[in-house]
Amino acid sequence: MSNSDDRTQTVSGKAAEASSTNKPDGSSRGIIVLCFCIGLVVSLVFGWVVFPRLLYSRKQQPIDFNHSLHAGLVSNGCESCHFLRDDGTYSGTPKLAQCIDCHQDVQGNSPEEAKFVEQYVKKGIEVPWLVYARQPDCVFFSHAAHVKAAKMDCVTCHGNIGDSEHLKVYEQNRISGYSRDVEGASLIGFKKHTWDRMKMDDCSECHQKQKAVMGSVQTQKEGCFVCHK
Amino acid sequence: MKIDRRSFLSLGIGVAAGTAFSPLPWKLMDDVSIWTQNWPWTPVPAKGESTYVNSVCTLCPGSCGISVRKVDDRGVKIEGMKGHPVNQGGICALGLAGLQLLYSPDRIKTPLKRSGKRGEGKWVSISWDQAISEVAGKLKELRTGGQAHTVAGITGGGPNTLSRLFKRFLAAYGSPNFFNTPSIDNSYRLALQMMNGATPDATVGLDLENTDFILSFGCGLLDGWGSPVHMFKTNTAWRKTQARVIQIEPRLSRTAAKAYQWIPITPGSEGALALGIANVLITESLYRKDFVDNYTSGFEGVVNASGELQKGFKQHVLDNFSPKAVSEITGLDPAAITLLAREFAKAKAPIALFGRGQGKLPGSMDEALSIHALNMLMGAINQKGGIYALPTPDCQAWPAVPPDAVADSGVKEPRLDGAPSDVYSRLNQLPPAVLSGKPYPLNVLLVMEANPLYTMSNSKSVQEAFNKIPLVVSFSSFMDETAQNSDLILPNHIYLERQEDAPLPAGFSKPVISLSKAVFKPLHNTRHAGDTLILLAKGLGGSVAEALPWKDFEACLKQAMGDKMESLQKTGYWINTGAVFPDGKTTFTTPSGKFEFASSAFCPGFTPVKIEGDASYPLLMIPYDTMRLASGYTANPPFDTKILEETILLHQDGLIEINPKTAQSMGLSENDRVLLQTPRGQANVLIHLEEGIMPGVIALPRGLGHTAYDAYIAGKGVNLNGLTGPIADPLSGLDAAWGIKAKLSKA
Numbered sequence A: 001m002s003n004s005d006d007r008t009q010t011v012s013g014k015a016a017e018a019s020s021t022n023k024p025d026g027s028s029r030g031i032i033v034l035c036f037c038i039g040l041v042v043s044l045v046f047g048w049v050v051f052p053r054l055l056y057s058r059k060q061q062p063i064d065f066n067h068s069l070h071a072g073l074v075s076n077g078c079e080s081c082h083f084l085r086d087d088g089t090y091s092g093t094p095k096l097a098q099c100i101d102c103h104q105d106v107q108g109n110s111p112e113e114a115k116f117v118e119q120y121v122k123k124g125i126e127v128p129w130l131v132y133a134r135q136p137d138c139v140f141f142s143h144a145a146h147v148k149a150a151k152m153d154c155v156t157c158h159g160n161i162g163d164s165e166h167l168k169v170y171e172q173n174r175i176s177g178y179s180r181d182v183e184g185a186s187l188i189g190f191k192k193h194t195w196d197r198m199k200m201d202d203c204s205e206c207h208q209k210q211k212a213v214m215g216s217v218q219t220q221k222e223g224c225f226v227c228h229k
Numbered sequence B: 001m002k003i004d005r006r007s008f009l010s011l012g013i014g015v016a017a018g019t020a021f022s023p024l025p026w027k028l029m030d031d032v033s034i035w036t037q038n039w040p041w042t043p044v045p046a047k048g049e050s051t052y053v054n055s056v057c058t059l060c061p062g063s064c065g066i067s068v069r070k071v072d073d074r075g076v077k078i079e080g081m082k083g084h085p086v087n088q089g090g091i092c093a094l095g096l097a098g099l100q101l102l103y104s105p106d107r108i109k110t111p112l113k114r115s116g117k118r119g120e121g122k123w124v125s126i127s128w129d130q131a132i133s134e135v136a137g138k139l140k141e142l143r144t145g146g147q148a149h150t151v152a153g154i155t156g157g158g159p160n161t162l163s164r165l166f167k168r169f170l171a172a173y174g175s176p177n178f179f180n181t182p183s184i185d186n187s188y189r190l191a192l193q194m195m196n197g198a199t200p201d202a203t204v205g206l207d208l209e210n211t212d213f214i215l216s217f218g219c220g221l222l223d224g225w226g227s228p229v230h231m232f233k234t235n236t237a238w239r240k241t242q243a244r245v246i247q248i249e250p251r252l253s254r255t256a257a258k259a260y261q262w263i264p265i266t267p268g269s270e271g272a273l274a275l276g277i278a279n280v281l282i283t284e285s286l287y288r289k290d291f292v293d294n295y296t297s298g299f300e301g302v303v304n305a306s307g308e309l310q311k312g313f314k315q316h317v318l319d320n321f322s323p324k325a326v327s328e329i330t331g332l333d334p335a336a337i338t339l340l341a342r343e344f345a346k347a348k349a350p351i352a353l354f355g356r357g358q359g360k361l362p363g364s365m366d367e368a369l370s371i372h373a374l375n376m377l378m379g380a381i382n383q384k385g386g387i388y389a390l391p392t393p394d395c396q397a398w399p400a401v402p403p404d405a406v407a408d409s410g411v412k413e414p415r416l417d418g419a420p421s422d423v424y425s426r427l428n429q430l431p432p433a434v435l436s437g438k439p440y441p442l443n444v445l446l447v448m449e450a451n452p453l454y455t456m457s458n459s460k461s462v463q464e465a466f467n468k469i470p471l472v473v474s475f476s477s478f479m480d481e482t483a484q485n486s487d488l489i490l491p492n493h494i495y496l497e498r499q500e501d502a503p504l505p506a507g508f509s510k511p512v513i514s515l516s517k518a519v520f521k522p523l524h525n526t527r528h529a530g531d532t533l534i535l536l537a538k539g540l541g542g543s544v545a546e547a548l549p550w551k552d553f554e555a556c557l558k559q560a561m562g563d564k565m566e567s568l569q570k571t572g573y574w575i576n577t578g579a580v581f582p583d584g585k586t587t588f589t590t591p592s593g594k595f596e597f598a599s600s601a602f603c604p605g606f607t608p609v610k611i612e613g614d615a616s617y618p619l620l621m622i623p624y625d626t627m628r629l630a631s632g633y634t635a636n637p638p639f640d641t642k643i644l645e646e647t648i649l650l651h652q653d654g655l656i657e658i659n660p661k662t663a664q665s666m667g668l669s670e671n672d673r674v675l676l677q678t679p680r681g682q683a684n685v686l687i688h689l690e691e692g693i694m695p696g697v698i699a700l701p702r703g704l705g706h707t708a709y710d711a712y713i714a715g716k717g718v719n720l721n722g723l724t725g726p727i728a729d730p731l732s733g734l735d736a737a738w739g740i741k742a743k744l745s746k747a
């Protein structure tokens, strides 16, 4: 069998012998099936288990922020810290200047707070927060249009992060550079909640359901350039 | 059990099947496509809260107010400043691209000293102390040896505090050789001075918003003439008031295309056409007789130096410039000239303007006077919708330069350009003087905010002149042609990093000063040129140091601006709102006490500028300007080069405009590569067929053909100045050239 190549090249008169050696016998058929199965199983395991782990790097936030604790202390819900600026732009993750109002010095006895005051407040360095919901740069998204004009709540897109006591691991796609929260935890696009994924399909799903105006504020027309400036 | 080829194949098929049923290929495909839409190396604006800093753009003589959008310390965008009197929120492509100049990787980051041959591009970084002491040392040595006058300074900036300080530095040092870069502004000033008795420091004021008929003799009103953005806004206003722009030029420029009427005439015959129009106005008694009789002299007759009565402007025009005679010079139909004159006279507030293209060159004085005579005939002087002299806003006087024997004798030496004073410096005369070494050799040249090696015509002789100057010091923030050919570079901050006053915007209606602020902390180890001058003065010591007594430029500026500083710092500009311009007052300091059509010293006539080139050059080449090309000290930033049409620049090749008929007679078609030759030089260009240019005329844009700066602009197209040469105007001594003869041959 191992020299079947030589045979096919040289043998023409010995067809019978050649054909008998070319046909797999029972045991080799088993091996072929086995090989197929091995290939199938290995690649399925790789594709479903190993690949997702390779694809995403896992990063810890610099400080383990407790949303639930803070939400109980502020008066205006999420908007106390994540607010819209006067010009309508969205402030995003708070800057040190906001935190300093309360955290000039250590307030409680959380080691994370101590770390925060020590490493950032005292040194005047901004915390390099990793933003779970950061959209790619080619996407134009206006919080004002959704939160103010359409009166949506934060949970619809961001889930119950406001109730969390710890910040979860930030998973970053090594190729596209974006957060797994945007791309969705499930690689095949399975989702249970509205906030499970924040891709374009999810935007349009909701827009279609709500029959919301999808056009540009200025022209009232639809088109790619409404969101992809 | 044997593992054979089939087993491998089946393993492969299994892997393929498994992979296909896993998310791997699909997810990878999606991720890669997302990645391609977000190249990590594509710069994106910083995220965060936007703040705005108001300042002023000084990249051209426009002096537009700007608002710089910043996120933290990073500049994100430059916008026009809302409510600024000059540009009312507008901005041009160059002003928009200003951040590319700030963040250019090719900026000069520290003082440099040449280490190889001049122009070779080999530099060593030196400290500021060393740079100052080297320059001051050389200057001191010359001064002690009685050679102070052999130092010259060129500035490209308009008349602002920095150039006043530069001039003062040279005067205190003992040099009469302060040069500014002359432009059409000088011709306007001189015309106002000669005919209207304006003081030499007064600039031209134009009440364009209130005109209803603009006779533009080639002015690129929408191509960067005057204060460009202001002109765009004015043009919009003209649309509403239905003011008519009549554009007279041999080429269909943007301005011509958007004008009410475009009248192509033989290049260089603009002055004759003006006098032809004057002829019709006089013959048909269409001019403002009351104004001419009451407020002018030299119209009917002129008493010459020996007391005899000579022909005045009127007779001169009637004798020599009948529509028929003018028709022969301009190529226009006599009836068209008559019609144009009647239309001009019919308008309520007509105005005649001169200055070809962006007004980069001063042009012929005779032509300027002839065109301005039309304004006089229509009484458009010092009136609503007219032209008038704007007094320079007074600056707090600095203490007098302390007397000093060396300085006194130095400044008494004749200027190298033969000009009587620096008010009209004849920069075009400097290279010949340097080359001949007469009246004396030039030992040191200081260049500030200017790039003469690129912007001066006849580049070859300018380069030769540079080669003869033992020490060239540049203050440039960019490795421009001049900096590249200097010995020491003491880099200035760029306009977004330094505080200074902006000069009056060109051709604006009111005196306005804007304050350029240090919007950004200096990115590199550069220094405000004003501070450098003060340090140089300190290094020289004695009376020079006393003449520049300020701690730094900021203190000097504060003193100069006096009480205006507060408003400047608060709103970004100061405007003389109290005074009304034009004020309708008739204050003249002409010898006759009236506006003068002609005097014993001059009479507007038509002396054609003797364009270089003999019969072997069958074509006439003229320059043209476009808003998409910066052609002064600032080179075109990359964004603006990107928006150049393929009829101006195709890949690396510049294009020359030619009428299809002319091209056909020479067997040339679109994008043919040709050798362009003029008496001053030659270059390879591509042909661009253009119906909108007169047959026999070809046009090349200003602003291309850099050999220095950076990879984004160097080596693209052809530098017009390498192909043209200056022609000294008999009246002003300034450059009167408007073109040059040329020929094309297949390359």
Ligand code: SF4
Residues within 6 Å of the ligand: B057, B058, B059, B060, B061, B062, B063, B064, B087, B091, B092, B093, B094, B095, B096, B227, B228, B229
């Ligand atoms: S017109 Fe001149 S001053 Fe105004 S923004 Fe453009 S370059 Fe700057």
